[in-house]
Amino acid sequence: MFKRSVFVAAYLALSAGAAHAEFSGGVIKIGVLTDLSGTYSDISGQGSVIATQMAVEDFGAAKKGMKVEIISADHQNKGDVASSIARQWYDRDGVDAIVDLVTSSTALAVNQVAKEKNKVALVSGAASSDLTGKDCTPNTIHWAYDTWMLANGTGSAIVKTGGKTWYFITADYAFGHALERDTTAAVEKAGGKVLGSVRHPFPSSDFSSFLLQAQASKAQIIGLANAGADTTNAIKQGAEFGITRGGQNFAGLLVFITDVHALGLNTAQGLIVTTSFYWDLNDQTRAWSKRFFEKHKRMPTMVQAGVYSSVLHYLKAVEKLKADQDGAKVIAQMKAMPTDDPLFGKGRVRQDGRKIHPAYLVEVKKPAESKAPWDYYKIRTTIPADQAFRPEKEGGCPLVK
Numbered sequence: 001m002f003k004r005s006v007f008v009a010a011y012l013a014l015s016a017g018a019a020h021a022e023f024s025g026g027v028i029k030i031g032v033l034t035d036l037s038g039t040y041s042d043i044s045g046q047g048s049v050i051a052t053q054m055a056v057e058d059f060g061a062a063k064k065g066m067k068v069e070i071i072s073a074d075h076q077n078k079g080d081v082a083s084s085i086a087r088q089w090y091d092r093d094g095v096d097a098i099v100d101l102v103t104s105s106t107a108l109a110v111n112q113v114a115k116e117k118n119k120v121a122l123v124s125g126a127a128s129s130d131l132t133g134k135d136c137t138p139n140t141i142h143w144a145y146d147t148w149m150l151a152n153g154t155g156s157a158i159v160k161t162g163g164k165t166w167y168f169i170t171a172d173y174a175f176g177h178a179l180e181r182d183t184t185a186a187v188e189k190a191g192g193k194v195l196g197s198v199r200h201p202f203p204s205s206d207f208s209s210f211l212l213q214a215q216a217s218k219a220q221i222i223g224l225a226n227a228g229a230d231t232t233n234a235i236k237q238g239a240e241f242g243i244t245r246g247g248q249n250f251a252g253l254l255v256f257i258t259d260v261h262a263l264g265l266n267t268a269q270g271l272i273v274t275t276s277f278y279w280d281l282n283d284q285t286r287a288w289s290k291r292f293f294e295k296h297k298r299m300p301t302m303v304q305a306g307v308y309s310s311v312l313h314y315l316k317a318v319e320k321l322k323a324d325q326d327g328a329k330v331i332a333q334m335k336a337m338p339t340d341d342p343l344f345g346k347g348r349v350r351q352d353g354r355k356i357h358p359a360y361l362v363e364v365k366k367p368a369e370s371k372a373p374w375d376y377y378k379i380r381t382t383i384p385a386d387q388a389f390r391p392e393k394e395g396g397c398p399l400v401k
Helices: 045-059 079-091 104-117 147-160 174-189 208-217 229-240 257-263 283-296 302-321 327-336
Strands: 004-007 028-034 068-074 097-100 120-123 140-142 165-171 193-200 221-225 249-252 272-275 339-341 345-349 359-364 377-383
Touching (some): 028 079, 045 068, 045 097, 045 283, 045 302, 079 104, 104 120, 104 140, 120 302, 120 327, 140 327, 147 174, 147 249, 165 208, 174 221, 193 208, 208 229, 221 229, 229 257
Parallel strands (some): 028 068, 120 140, 165 221, 221 249
Antiparallel strands (some): 004 068
């Protein structure tokens, strides 16, 4: 069926205030539904479980007399597997909120199950901007990033610096399609032109035929509308084909710090990337990331940071309501409260379910510029929160009045 591992952080009800809370089954149960073994396991996976545990600890559930339990499972990056686990968790296992949901197909599937069951879905791993557009619901919040943010950060910046003609190598599922769509719009708006695209199976290990088509297009920029191991494999194989030596450049439209680590600075140097989190932003991000590194032996990605931030805000909302049964009410409370945490700072959740915070256009450092392990990015510009994400009225979300 599916791989599953269980992590429990149980806290006894110690305070009088908690006695009046109405938590379903007497416990707040959070399910981390993620990729524990596949293409996206480095960017989410076990690190997302650890981030959830850290959020519960930092919230101080024990001192507040709140009992919290965490379970996790591997959705195998398949929408049908994800929806099956979600139904079991919501119906039988008493899960109140499902978090992470890397892979857009799994997030879009669980998005509908959460609405049907009136539970909570907090998406940090998936990218499709449809989650806050045509597929938005009162039961889901989209946290760390999305395809519109990536497209309008990386795509627009590259066109403005001379990368006018594009060809896409795209993962053939919801995420890749959305990323290609949103980046195409951003490129054309900035005055660029898309010469063509090719779609590859997800996941894929051999990119030779796709790279040859991109090379033959003569486009200045080869946009990689994929992520994780697919992106790193394409870049590595592209180097073997001599694509960059021939004058074309890759645009990694969704690149995580773990991808840069896997590629090495010799290969990744010069890549322009948009991210909503970097461990070395400030004293708070460095302190938290050091704790995370001690547990996981690698620095956090923006997905794992988003999981921590979303779970922390969820717990604050549940504490305020003193109840967790009605998912739509919990989400409404999360939207009503400003967000504030050490990783993203102050922000908010819009009516369409989009979590708002700044984004950063970064460039991967040359080996000589890196002063320490994981010192990989130099920030080219900060994109303000009100510009980093699609305007609320343009998404087509029926919740927006």
